[in-house]
Amino acid sequence: MIMKGTLYCVGVGPGDPELLTLKALKIIRTCPVLAVPQSRTGVVTAQGILLKALDGCGVSLEDKMVIAMDFPMTRDDQVLQGAHEKAARRLQDELDQGRDVCLITLGCPTVYATSIYVHRLVHEAGYDTEIVPGVPSFCAVAAKLQQPLCEKDEALIVIPGNNAHRKELLALEGSKVIMKPSGRLAPIQEELRDLQLLDKASMIERCGLPGERVYEKAADAKETGYFAVLLVK
Ligand SMILES: C[S@@+](CC[C@H](N)C(=O)[O-])C[C@H]1O[C@@H](n2cnc3c(N)ncnc32)[C@H](O)[C@@H]1O
Incomplete structure (x- = not known):
């Protein structure tokens, strides 16, 4: 009987390939199958980070089976569930053959x-x-801004841009990280202004990726693409 393979769900960091961990690199090196999500945003980027990280370390994607995984950018739960189930089945086919993924x-x-x-x-x-x-x-963004995320007894509140309670969360005491602000930057800036926090907000777009933009003052940013994080400190 074939021993089933193991699925490793591996973070490659947000952009700078040097932020890939040694453990991630070891697993990427040894797994015969790499599953790389494809969509119009994150995922193509994940492959880009991977390619840069592998450059010069003796591993080529040509030596691997690369499975492109289709994750649609939709809020339709049924469509998403279907895509996740299809992806899981595809990976299970490989694991059933004894291949680590x-x-x-x-x-x-x-x-x-x-x-x-x-x-x-x-x-x-x-x-x-x-x-x-x-x-x-958000850790890479704080580091690039040369700011701690949180200090001493300070709370850290991570808020997705589309959270229904965004303004209430922004009003809480502590450091705030706002992720996925794309398409909502103006209302976020407005809320921060109302709460007298706009001066304390910074933003980085495409942190560690080509086209990186650092806004020491998030107030200076107009709109933003998908890859942006605000830090309110
Ligand atoms: C689906 S979430 C994925 C988060 C990711 N797993 C992480 O650990 O950061 C996508 C959001 O992460 C943030 N993000 C990811 N990479 C980024 C980068 N290089 N620069 C700025 N923001 C980034 C953005 O807020 C983006 O909308």
Whole structure:
């Protein structure tokens, strides 16, 4: 009987390939199958980070089976569930053949990552799985701004831009990280202004990626693309 493979859900960090962990690199090197999500945003980026990280370290994607995974950018739960189930089945086919699979994830798989849904399905189906954390985008953004995320007894509040309670969360005491602000920057700036926090807000677009933009004052930014994080400190 063939021993089933293991699924590794691996974070590759938010952009700078040097932020890939040694553990991530080791797993990427040894897994015969790499599953790379494809969509109009994050995922193409994850592959870009991977290619740069592998450049010069003796690993070529040509030596691997690369599975492109289709994760649609939709809020339709049924469509998403169908895509996750299809992806999980595809990975299980490889695991059933005894091949280990590395599922590449932008940033850290534990932070708003699509790959975690696929990981969960495979895990619940009884396969061996492991999550390998990566550097989350908000840590890289704080580091680039040369600011701590939180100090002493300060709370850290991570808010997705589309959260229904965004303004209430922004009003809480503590450092605030705003992720996924794309398409909502103006109302976020407005709320921060109302709360007298706009002066304390910075933003980085495409942190560690080509086209990176640092806004020491988030008030100076007009709109932003998908890859942006605000830090309110
Ligand atoms: C689906 S979430 C994925 C988060 C990711 N797993 C992490 O650990 O950061 C996508 C959001 O992460 C943030 N993000 C990811 N990479 C980024 C980067 N290089 N620069 C700025 N923001 C980034 C943006 O807020 C983006 O909308």
